[in-house]
Amino acid sequence: MPTNANYAKLSVGTKALILSKLYYSVLSKSLENLDVERYYSILFFLNEHNGCNQQNICNNLAIDKTAMVKVIDHLIKVGFVDRNVNPDDRREHFIVLTKKGLKQTAEIVKSFNAIDSEIFSEVSKEDQDTFNKVLCQLSSKLKELPATDLFFNYKKTGRKKKTVASDKV
Amino acid sequence: MPTNANYAKLSVGTKALILSKLYYSVLSKSLENLDVERYYSILFFLNEHNGCNQQNICNNLAIDKTAMVKVIDHLIKVGFVDRNVNPDDRREHFIVLTKKGLKQTAEIVKSFNAIDSEIFSEVSKEDQDTFNKVLCQLSSKLKELPATDLFFNYKKTGRKKKTVASDKV
DNA sequence: GTAAAATAGTTGGTAAATATAACTATTATC
DNA sequence: GATAATAGTTATATTTACCAACTATTTTAC
Numbered sequence: 001m002p003t004n005a006n007y008a009k010l011s012v013g014t015k016a017l018i019l020s021k022l023y024y025s026v027l028s029k030s031l032e033n034l035d036v037e038r039y040y041s042i043l044f045f046l047n048e049h050n051g052c053n054q055q056n057i058c059n060n061l062a063i064d065k066t067a068m069v070k071v072i073d074h075l076i077k078v079g080f081v082d083r084n085v086n087p088d089d090r091r092e093h094f095i096v097l098t099k100k101g102l103k104q105t106a107e108i109v110k111s112f113n114a115i116d117s118e119i120f121s122e123v124s125k126e127d128q129d130t131f132n133k134v135l136c137q138l139s140s141k142l143k144e145l146p147a148t149d150l151f152f153n154y155k156k157t158g159r160k161k162k163t164v165a166s167d168k169v
Numbered sequence: 170m171p172t173n174a175n176y177a178k179l180s181v182g183t184k185a186l187i188l189s190k191l192y193y194s195v196l197s198k199s200l201e202n203l204d205v206e207r208y209y210s211i212l213f214f215l216n217e218h219n220g221c222n223q224q225n226i227c228n229n230l231a232i233d234k235t236a237m238v239k240v241i242d243h244l245i246k247v248g249f250v251d252r253n254v255n256p257d258d259r260r261e262h263f264i265v266l267t268k269k270g271l272k273q274t275a276e277i278v279k280s281f282n283a284i285d286s287e288i289f290s291e292v293s294k295e296d297q298d299t300f301n302k303v304l305c306q307l308s309s310k311l312k313e314l315p316a317t318d319l320f321f322n323y324k325k326t327g328r329k330k331k332t333v334a335s336d337k338v
Numbered sequence: 339g340t341a342a343a344a345t346a347g348t349t350g351g352t353a354a355a356t357a358t359a360a361c362t363a364t365t366a367t368c
Numbered sequence: 369g370a371t372a373a374t375a376g377t378t379a380t381a382t383t384t385a386c387c388a389a390c391t392a393t394t395t396t397a398c
């Protein structure tokens with residue numbers, strides 16, 4: 001019983017969530033031999049932005065900064081990164097991959113790339129470009145969406161929610 | 170400092186995860202007045218498949234069945250659904266929306282649709298079709314990916330992972 | 339017809355993710 | 369110099385994810 005018809009009816013948010021679950025499931029299977037079992041996207045990001053601060057990772061990967069503290073703590077514990085105070089702005093802590101972190105992150109990057117090229121292998125270049133363009137557009141749209149304005153028909157509580165930093169994804 | 174360049178470099182799995190986070194953040198803000206604060210995708214699915222069994226929801230939304238038990242327990246507690254044993258196959262439990270569940274699920278469906286149409290509003294019909302087609306292709310590809318074959322360069326542990334049901338998303 | 343396998347669901351435990359509020363330290367702004 | 373803003377931390381509570389082991393029921397194979 002194939003359920004492509006069921007799938008098509010889902011919201012794009014739900015389809016994206018399903019895709020990410022399937023993706024990370026495959027990814028983690030392919031990386032079982034590493035010394036971390038998760039945080040792959042963070043290490044992937046660090047590979048491109050080695051030495052950035054924690055807030056930067058949070059903004060680019062849509063991760064809460066209080067969660068990031070524990071993630072970095074863990075990555076320090078397993079010897080993947082160091083946390084260095086920026087002498088020019090002592091509020092900032094630079095996150096730097098160690099030699100071990102760099103080595104294993106290279107494996108992570110390879111796996112990410114291998115999965116991407118595998119699952120896109122039968123998609124035309126044009127369709128890939130369109131897909132990526134729309135994906136980016138949707139995220140941009142969502143970031144600027146003032147939910148309380150759009151959904152005028154729902155009564156709002158007085159609750160405040162988190163703000164969005166300027167360099168967020 | 171816009172980070173579209175950073176975003177573009179991420180894997181499709183990570184981009185999808187970010188999209189889903191942004192999406193559900195907007196969604197939950199728009200539905201703060203309801204008697205549930207999550208499980209929206211499950212209620213959305215039930216709206217189309219009222220009376221299906223738990224496994225069916227799991228397969229279509231890529232949710233673990235042990236997690237589903239607790240979700241359904243909660244939805245029963247807040248009066249959104251009933252859990253009825255199928256007399257023809259007493260292993261199966263049908264999940265049926267109550268009158269209250271139907272009413273509030275209608276609001277959820279409205280919100281899902283409102284967000285989708287809002288964020289797709291500036292995307293051409295052709296691009297929408299391409300996007301959805303590729304999204305579906307990627308999920309299908311991921312489901313059939315035998316990670317151990319793809320990543321021949323990684324040593325495998327003896328661990329077994331979960332199997333994939335035939336009607337999974 | 340019965341044993342074995344498969345399926346649907348449940349339980350319990352562990353670890354991790356998520357969210358929030360309150361907090362320190364530091365720097366920027368007025 | 370007071371105030372606000374920023375980067376990060378701590379603490380807490382809830383939810384989720386994952387897995388192994390389990391019951392109950394139905395299907396399959398011999």
